[in-house]
Amino acid sequence: MALPNHTPLNYRIWHYTYLTFCFLVFFFLIAPLFVILPLSFNAEQYIHFSSKMLALDPEGFSLRWYEDMIYGTKNPWGLATKNSLIIAFFATIGSTILGTVAALGLSSRHMPYKAAFMALLISPMIVPLIISGTAIFFFMAKVGLAATHTGIVLSHIILGTPFVVITVTATLSGFDHSVTRAAASLGSNPVNTFMKITLPLIMPGVISGALFAFVTSFDEVVVVLFLAGLENTTIPIQMWVGLREQLSPTIMAVATCLIVMSTLILVTAELLRRRSERLRGINR
Amino acid sequence: MSQEKILSSDGIPLEESLKKAERKNKLKAVLLVAPLFLFILIIYIFPIGDMLFRSVDDRMITKMLPKTFVAMEKWDGQDLPDEPVYQGLYEDLSILKKNKTFGKIIARLNYEKSGFSSLIKKTIRKIDKLEEGNYKEQFIKIHKRWGQSEYLVALKNTAPNWSYAKYLKGVDLKFDEKRNIIQQDEDRRIYKTLWLRTINVAFWVTIFCFILAYPIAHLLATLPMKYSNLLMICVLLPFWTSLLVRTSSWMVLLQQQGPINDLIVWLGWAADDNRPELMYNVIGTFVAMTQILLPFMVLPLYSVMKTISPSLMRAGKSLGGTPLVSFVKIYFPLTIPGIGAGSLLVFILAIGYYITPALVGGASGSLISNNIAYHMKSSLDWAFASALGTMLLVGVLAIYWVYNKLVGIDNIKLG
Numbered sequence: 001m002a003l004p005n006h007t008p009l010n011y012r013i014w015h016y017t018y019l020t021f022c023f024l025v026f027f028f029l030i031a032p033l034f035v036i037l038p039l040s041f042n043a044e045q046y047i048h049f050s051s052k053m054l055a056l057d058p059e060g061f062s063l064r065w066y067e068d069m070i071y072g073t074k075n076p077w078g079l080a081t082k083n084s085l086i087i088a089f090f091a092t093i094g095s096t097i098l099g100t101v102a103a104l105g106l107s108s109r110h111m112p113y114k115a116a117f118m119a120l121l122i123s124p125m126i127v128p129l130i131i132s133g134t135a136i137f138f139f140m141a142k143v144g145l146a147a148t149h150t151g152i153v154l155s156h157i158i159l160g161t162p163f164v165v166i167t168v169t170a171t172l173s174g175f176d177h178s179v180t181r182a183a184a185s186l187g188s189n190p191v192n193t194f195m196k197i198t199l200p201l202i203m204p205g206v207i208s209g210a211l212f213a214f215v216t217s218f219d220e221v222v223v224v225l226f227l228a229g230l231e232n233t234t235i236p237i238q239m240w241v242g243l244r245e246q247l248s249p250t251i252m253a254v255a256t257c258l259i260v261m262s263t264l265i266l267v268t269a270e271l272l273r274r275r276s277e278r279l280r281g282i283n284r
Numbered sequence: 285m286s287q288e289k290i291l292s293s294d295g296i297p298l299e300e301s302l303k304k305a306e307r308k309n310k311l312k313a314v315l316l317v318a319p320l321f322l323f324i325l326i327i328y329i330f331p332i333g334d335m336l337f338r339s340v341d342d343r344m345i346t347k348m349l350p351k352t353f354v355a356m357e358k359w360d361g362q363d364l365p366d367e368p369v370y371q372g373l374y375e376d377l378s379i380l381k382k383n384k385t386f387g388k389i390i391a392r393l394n395y396e397k398s399g400f401s402s403l404i405k406k407t408i409r410k411i412d413k414l415e416e417g418n419y420k421e422q423f424i425k426i427h428k429r430w431g432q433s434e435y436l437v438a439l440k441n442t443a444p445n446w447s448y449a450k451y452l453k454g455v456d457l458k459f460d461e462k463r464n465i466i467q468q469d470e471d472r473r474i475y476k477t478l479w480l481r482t483i484n485v486a487f488w489v490t491i492f493c494f495i496l497a498y499p500i501a502h503l504l505a506t507l508p509m510k511y512s513n514l515l516m517i518c519v520l521l522p523f524w525t526s527l528l529v530r531t532s533s534w535m536v537l538l539q540q541q542g543p544i545n546d547l548i549v550w551l552g553w554a555a556d557d558n559r560p561e562l563m564y565n566v567i568g569t570f571v572a573m574t575q576i577l578l579p580f581m582v583l584p585l586y587s588v589m590k591t592i593s594p595s596l597m598r599a600g601k602s603l604g605g606t607p608l609v610s611f612v613k614i615y616f617p618l619t620i621p622g623i624g625a626g627s628l629l630v631f632i633l634a635i636g637y638y639i640t641p642a643l644v645g646g647a648s649g650s651l652i653s654n655n656i657a658y659h660m661k662s663s664l665d666w667a668f669a670s671a672l673g674t675m676l677l678v679g680v681l682a683i684y685w686v687y688n689k690l691v692g693i694d695n696i697k698l699g
Contacts, residue, residue: 011607022503025496029578030518032533033525035543039536048541098320105316110309117317119688124328126684128636130653131332131673134660138338139331158328161320219526222638226660239528243643247535255529262525266517269524 033259040065040252047247065253076238077254084234087149088217091156095213098157099164100206104198106165107172118165125162129222132159137226147229155223160213167212171205171276204276211269215262332677339670342447345392348385349376353443361440364433370419374411381408397438403429450671455479475655475672482652485569485641486634490581492574493630494623497581501622504582505589519586523579531640534572538563538644564646572640577633581626588622621690628687632680652676 003015043062044050052060069077105111106118124132136155137146145151179201183193199206221236228237235254242251292301346353351372359365380386386408393400406427414422424431441463452458456468456476467473504512504519522530537544545559554560562568592615600610638653645651652672659669 018499019503022500025500025578026515026518028496028575029522032530032537032575033522035536036529036533046541047536047539049543098323102317102320105313105318108309108313108316110306111313111317112310115688117321119684120329121317121320121324123684124324126632126680127332128632128638128653128676128680130636130638130656131335131677131680132328134656134669134673135331135335136327137660138334138666139327142334154327158324161324165320215524219528221528225657236526236528239526239532240639240643243528243532243535247532247539251532252536255526255532258526258529262529263521266520266524270520 036252036255036259040249040256042249042252045249047249047252065249068250069253069257072250076233077235077250080233080235080238083149083232084218084236087152087156087232087234088214090149090153091160091217092210092214094153094157095160095164095217096206096210099161099209099213100168100202102161103165103168103172104194107169107175118169121165122162124158129159129220133223133226136223140227146227147232149232152224152227152232152234155227156213156217156220159220159223160216163212163216164206164209167209168202168205171202175201204272208269208272208276211265211272215265335670336674338667339450339674340446340448341667342442342449343445345389345442346445348380348389349373349439351375352439356436356440356443359436359440361437362433364420364431365436367418367420369436370423370430373423374414374419377404377408377411381411393439393442396442397435399429400435400438403427403435450668451675453668454672454675478650478652478655481566482635485566485573485649485651486631486637489570489573489577489634490627490631492570493578493581494627496574497578497585497626498619498623501582501585501589504586505592506594519579519582522575523583527576527639530576531572531643534568534575534640534644535563538568538571563644564649566645566649568644568646569641569649569651572644573634573637576640577630580629580633584625584629585619585622588619588625592618624690625687628683628690632683632687635683636676636680 003012007015038049038053039047041061041063042048042050042053043060043064050060054060069075102121106114106121111117132155136158140146140148140151140155145154175198179197180193183197184190188196219236221234221240224232224234224237225240228234235258239251239254242248290298292298294301296304349372352369353372355368355372356365359369377386380389386404390401390404393404407423407430410426420430429435441459449459452465453468454475456473457465458468460466500515500519504515507515536542539545540559540561540563542562544562545554548554549556549559562571596614596618597610600614601607605613635651636653637651638657641649641651642654642657645654653676656669656672656676659665659672
């Protein structure tokens, strides 16, 4: 963003103020995440930058909190991780299948009351989680699914589908329907056409929707707080409990792992987005 | 002129054949949407309906004191009721004592009028010793409050199956004995403050997000792709990171011995032994929520700004407008759809926020959602939690409706 030489001084000042402001906002967005990383390697008990750490003395750093996270006695993280992964896995599969199928219907130009259906199917994303949690809790308690994995998975499917519906309909909006007609004219049945033609083409949208659904479930805490019993504890629940009691370095270690995970997901999502744009012929 | 009908290959008129195909396609589309629709209807929409139902449902007490209320129908509510009411009470309370289910009724009646708790407990304790006949006299002998008509009026007031009392409580109103709506007692007025604070926080968080997001969305949209992609990570990484991780990073930053306080002390703005409280109050809620919701403002703004051709600004300048004038007259109006989308999204999300205020907000920074959770998990007043939830839901749906009108829900973009 170099300015031409003839730029008047006041524009120059204005321009650099603008860039500084932008820099500060980016810093505000990203810096808090990086506070956690060094603290998770702290050798001391406290969530504080010790003088040894600031002097970059190797003794100020240790992996003890990672050790505590994995091997610590009475440690909930193992069970929580297992539960989180199981729940997120099934919730992702459920959301992705239901959401993709519904998106196919919603993208058809024959679909009646499209806007109304869309608004209804996306509503779980808009309604505050506390309300969803309350309502789903009453329902699950009534049908005897409170404090079960099944109940949590079902509610996470609800919360995850809107993302799948949105990403897949977005992908389908640039979809060239003549290819499916071509397949049909060549004698392919609808299921075959879907599996061999449509699905590979909309795959980036489906996967990025699935990623959203996975993250939604993996990160979800409000509904689980209402539904979970001791056996169903998840990583977010354990973090919530830990944060309410005391900030501990072990939580920083867990948080660091989660940041690494979200970085991986971000990279995957970005690559998918670009691939999808390439496939749909959007060049920028 | 006779017009021959055009037939399709199998001999059916083309028009009919087309309609049939159309119907088939329509059915196919509906069938594809149906599974998700039914799923959401059963596990989501019906439960929300059930929640609305619970918020006005007051049948529990009617079911527990059936005979009393039947007898009370004939009573005008002026002087003390006659014998049948007391006989009904005797029969109902005896059954409750036998089944040991009087706990709920005590709580419910005491909520209606304090003093009922000891009244019912004492009556239930002595009810076995009563002799048949003349229950009115014997009841008054057990507890003199059975002879005060205001208690019986209060009891009669609980008779209707449906009640919107919980909604009144949600806005600091209540019924008096004569069923007039009056203000809640001074020391119990908390909900108006809570609603106002929630709206206030959501409003200012939206404003802050807008102020911070607009310049960086502009920068992202105008920079060459290779730089903007890199900077986009700064927006997307927080977006993909767990909410609890981000909240915990704010707890680390804002704590009394945390880096921000260290900086304030180092700059000499505060003494070391008098570090300002940045957390567990409304400051913490504001700062953390603004950072957490910022990506939801940046992304819609960015996607709108991306479509604005740079030649428009150049045209404005070439026609003699200063950069400020061209910005105000050309660029800004074109970004209004993005501003609307981002602001409504952030406002909707902020108004129902729960986790962050609960962790960094303390008492003065907690919002209506925290109160709903409190009534769900601690006070167990589920009907009241449902009423508060319904009120919040109505507000959110109203904004959602506006959003849908302005932006169109199918235009939401993610990443």
